[in-house]
Amino acid sequence: MSDFDDLDLGRLHELHSAKWSHYGPEVIPAWVAEMDFPVAAPVREAVIAVANRSDFGYPASIEHNGFGDTVAGWADRTCGWKVDPSAVTILPDVVRGLSVGIEILSRPGDGVVIQPPVYPPFFGAIKEKGRAILENPMVFRGGRYEIxxxxxxxxxxxxxVLILCNPHNPTGRSFARSELEAIAELAIRHDVSVIADEVHSPLTLPGASHNVFAMLGDEVAARTLTVTAASKAWNFGGLKCGFAVSGSPEMTAALKALGHFATGGASIVGIEATEAAFNRGGPWIARVIEYLDANRRLLDELLKLHLPEVVYSVPEATYLGWLDCRALNLKPDPHTFFLKEAGVAFSAGPMFGTQGEGFVRFNFATSGAIVTEIVERMAAAVTRARVG
Ligand SMILES: Cc1ncc(COP(=O)(O)O)c(C=O)c1O
Incomplete structure (x- = not known):
């Protein structure tokens, strides 16, 4: 029995996070991309150490706090990715990385390609900068999403610019090297820069392996801004620390030139939690991966048993299930139906683009018992609606 099995809905409902505080106790939230597991001990200890020192001031600059070396060490150990510490820019979060990346790599009115259904702020970041959204929807072929x-x-x-989401939220694809090479070839041919959002990469599940886009060669690296964080995989999104790795000194200089309002905003707590995660969080993430691996299959079994009309392709990475509920014909839409009739809050599919009509995103980073209860609630609600 894992301590991840031992989650109590009553205690989770006491959390102040948006995920747990937005709905009342009658609803099980499975929406915001956060995990319900207790945080890794090294991360908890790092946060407590900051509190014990009353060290809540503004963080030192990256030239003084060693963060570039922390990132370089982690990238090398986990992927063999050789990152120059001076190419690292600290950010408050990954979404800021999308925003500043669009700003330095394009001009107002330029086109930015995304591949929906995709993480909703991809749309917002492009619009906010006055660039044009160019959609290249993912296609569902042979039981999985493809480019x-x-x-x-x-x-x-x-x-x-292309914003690449790898691993891909919400479909859970972890793109194969051959797919990334084909993207890289197009980027070079069309002289397009790539913002590679790889925040889910430490959550690549057994059977898949993460390929860092910027590792596909010098020409590819030079046009790639990688944006990522420890906060998704180690589950401390609210602590505020992400970073960008520039593929060229010009990108680093352009980010620096944007100044504090654009790139500032990380906290000491977030920075030190990230260091703890990268340097001492390996055993915890290994347990999480094992647990998520079991949960992605449990969800598959439960859906096949209780709701066989739902189409779910088991994700290769992340803890997100992208459920095609169109065959259930739920009114007014699956998200509202499951919220009102089943007491389960998913992320509504259309948030991820028009391709998400009739879909919901199921966050299964919780105990197996809670995953089971959610699917049983869904099935009971569907049965009631059919009988009624
Ligand atoms: C693909 C992707 N990028 C970025 C983020 C958010 O990262 P941050 O909270 O660091 O902005 C998420 C959150 O789920 C995500 O799925």
Missing amino acids: DFEGLDSAMADAR
Whole structure:
């Protein structure tokens, strides 16, 4: 029995996070991408150490706090990725990385390609900067989501930037090296820069392996800004610390030139939690991966048993299930139906693009018992609606 099995809904409902405080105690939230597991001991100890020192001032600059070396050490150990510590820029979070990346790599009015359904702030970050959203939707083929390379070729012909989400939220794809090479070839041919959001990469599950886009060669690296964080995989999104790795000194200089309002905002707690995660959080993440591996299959079994009309392709990475509920014909839409009739809050599919109509995103980073209860609630609600 794992301590991840031992989650209590009453205690979780006492949390102040948006995930747990937005709905009342009658609802099980499975929406915001956070895990319900107790945080890794090294991360908890790092946060307590900051509190014990009353060290809540503004953080030292990256030139003084060694964060670049922390990132370089982690990248090398986990992926063999050789990161120059001076290419690292600290950010408050990954979404800020999308925003500043768009700013330095394109001009207002330029096209930015995304591959929906995709993490909702991809749309917002492009709009906020006055760039044009160019959609190349993922296609569902042979039981999994794939990139439409013909569509990508024509979208990239009109674009300055591609935002690559790998692993991909919400479909759970971890792109194969051959897929990334094909993207890289198009980026070079069309002279497009790539913002590679790899925040879910430490949550790559057995059977898949993460390929760092910037490792596909010098020419690829030079046009890639990687944006990531420890906070997704080690579950401390609210502590505020992400970072960008620039593929060229020009990118680093451009980020620096944006100044504090654009790139500042990380906290000492977030920085030290990140160091703890990267340097001492390996055993914890290994347990999480084992647990999520079991949960992604448990969800598959439960859906096949109770709701066989739902289409779910088991994710290769992340703890997110992208459920196609269209065959259930739920009114007014699956998200509202499950919230009102089952007492379960998913992320509504259309938030991820128009391709998400009729879908919900199921966050299964919780105990197996809670995953089971959620699916049983869904099935009971569907049965009641059919009988009624
Ligand atoms: C692909 C992707 N990028 C970025 C984020 C958010 O990261 P942050 O909270 O660091 O902005 C998420 C959160 O789920 C995500 O799925």
